[in-house]
Structure formats: C-alpha cells, structure tokens
Amino acid sequence: MKKQYLLFLMMIFLLVVAGCSSNEQTKKPEGQKEVSEKKVELTISAAASLQDALNEIKANFEMKHSNIKVNYNFGASGALAQQITQGAPVDLFFSAAEDKFEKLVQDGLIDKSRETNLVGNELVLVVPKDTKKQINRFEDLTKTDKISIGTPETVPAGQYAKETLKRLNVWGDIERNVVYAKDVRQVLTYVETNNVNAGIVYKTDALISQKVNIAATAMENFHAPIIYPLGVIKNSPHPKEAQLLYEYLQNDISMKTYKKYGFKGLE
Numbered sequence: 001m002k003k004q005y006l007l008f009l010m011m012i013f014l015l016v017v018a019g020c021s022s023n024e025q026t027k028k029p030e031g032q033k034e035v036s037e038k039k040v041e042l043t044i045s046a047a048a049s050l051q052d053a054l055n056e057i058k059a060n061f062e063m064k065h066s067n068i069k070v071n072y073n074f075g076a077s078g079a080l081a082q083q084i085t086q087g088a089p090v091d092l093f094f095s096a097a098e099d100k101f102e103k104l105v106q107d108g109l110i111d112k113s114r115e116t117n118l119v120g121n122e123l124v125l126v127v128p129k130d131t132k133k134q135i136n137r138f139e140d141l142t143k144t145d146k147i148s149i150g151t152p153e154t155v156p157a158g159q160y161a162k163e164t165l166k167r168l169n170v171w172g173d174i175e176r177n178v179v180y181a182k183d184v185r186q187v188l189t190y191v192e193t194n195n196v197n198a199g200i201v202y203k204t205d206a207l208i209s210q211k212v213n214i215a216a217t218a219m220e221n222f223h224a225p226i227i228y229p230l231g232v233i234k235n236s237p238h239p240k241e242a243q244l245l246y247e248y249l250q251n252d253i254s255m256k257t258y259k260k261y262g263f264k265g266l267e
Contacts, residue, residue: 042068044073053261061248091241092236093110094229114232115229115231118258119264124200124202124218125214125216125217126188128191140215144174147179160226168222179196188209200218203262
C-alpha cells in the first residue's frame with residue numbers, strides 16, 4: 001500500500017515537471033517579437049516625374065509595414081501603360097495622364113473601385129542656368145537651335161508641350177529643331193548638360209535641379225489638365241497589400257510629401 005502511494009506521488013511529480021517544461025518552451029523570451037507576416041513585394045509603375053516624392057514615401061511606408069517591400073518601375077506613362085496591357089507583373093499604376101490610365105480602366109485592367117485622381121502639376125519652360133540666349137517665354141523658342149520635349153505619343157509632358165506650342169502658333173517653326181526624349185527626366189538632363197537650348201518639363205522636375213532656370217510657365221488652358229491618377233491593377237497577386245499601399249499613397253503624410261516636391265492638390 002505504501003509502495004502504491006509512493007508510486008502515485010512519483011507520477012504526479014513527473015506530470016507537474018513535464019507541464020512546467022512544456023509551458024517554458026511555449027513561452028516567448030521577454031522582449032521577443034511576434035513572428036512577422038509573410039514577406040511580400042509590390043511593384044508600382046509610376047510616371048518618372050513622381051520619382052523623388054515616391055522614394056521618400058516608400059521609406060516611410062516600409063517602416064510602417066516591414067513585411068512589404070515596394071519596387072518602383074519609373075518611366076513614361078504611355079510606355080508603362082503598354083507594359084501593363086502586355087501583362088507586366090504590376091500591382092499599382094500611378095500615371096501622369098488620364099487618357100493612358102482610363103484606357104486601362106476601360107480594358108478591365110484597373111479595378112474601378114480602387115482608382116482616384118490624386119495630384120496635379122504645371123508645365124514649364126526650362127533653360128540652362130548659364131545660357132546666353134534670351135529665352136523668357138515659349139515664343140522665344142523660335143530663336144533656339146535645339147529644344148527637347150518628351151515623345152508626345154508616350155510621354156504626357158511631351159503631349160502637353162506640343163499642345164501648348166501649337167496653341168501659341170510656334171510648333172510649325174520649331175518642329176524641325178525638336179529633340180525627343182523617352183521621359184521628362186531625360187529632357188531635364190538634356191537641358192542640364194547644354195545638349196539643347198531649352199526644354200519643356202513639369203514644374204516638379206525643374207524644382208529638383210540646380211542647373212536649370214524656369215523661364216516661363218504654360219497657361220493651364222493651353223493644354224489638357226495635368227492630372228495624376230492612381231489605381232490598383234485588378235489581377236494583382238497581393239490585393240490586401242496593394243490596398244494598404246493604395247491607401248497610404250493618399251494619406252495626409254503622403255499628400256504633404258507631394259506638395260513638398262511641387263505637386264498640386266486637386267480641388
């Protein structure tokens with residue numbers, strides 16, 4: 001009887017020890033973080049003119065969402081839209097032109113419930129800081145040997161530039177001197193390096209350069225409205241994370257960043 005009692009106590013002791021050991025193993029050491037969510041990479045195709053603002057926003061977003069890595073594909077909006085049409089793996093599209101964007105919406109490639117017109121911009125004439133030529137308005141471009149604009153068919157800024165120059169009745173006089181560029185950043189580079197006498201870019205591009213001066217700003221009614229729409233690609237493989245980024249790009253912090261780089265809010 002005594003042996004049976006001792007055996008019973010021994011079994012109870014072993015069960016208690018085993019339970020404590022199990023609890024210690026499942027308990028997280030103090031200060032240890034929870035296991036993070038699965039890492040996800042998002043790709044956003046965005047107009048080249050958004051580069052500086054979006055790089056700053058990316059840093060803030062990734063600090064808040066450590067499991068999401070954002071990759072940018074910057075370029076001309078028309079070329080980016082073509083890539084999306086051809087099946088490029090993209091999660092969001094941030095365009096510098098409404099027409100290129102709306103075509104994707106109409107084709108069912110952008111989710112209609114997740115699209116918005118976000119910011120605006122202005123079109124400016126820029127010249128090298130050390131230029132000797134007297135270029136103070138768009139009409140003075142008739143005095144230049146070379147002027148650069150983005151390719152109108154694929155670069156919205158180039159399309160707006162052509163519209164403005166036609167409205168001012170100078171396009172016919174300067175067309176033969178136009179040097180076309182793949183995007184506005186290339187136009188800016190041509191002007192900075194004195195490869196051309198002048199260029200037409202967005203105000204936001206001109207503001208980031210220490211090597212150019214703004215000679216003139218185009219009247220808003222001389223070209224189509226410069227509006228930047230943002231949307232989520234319908235077949236994004238990461239819809240939840242894409243939604244998080246879509247919302248973050250519209251929050252107050254992001255809107256202040258756009259304005260910091262010269263973008264305008266839309267009324």
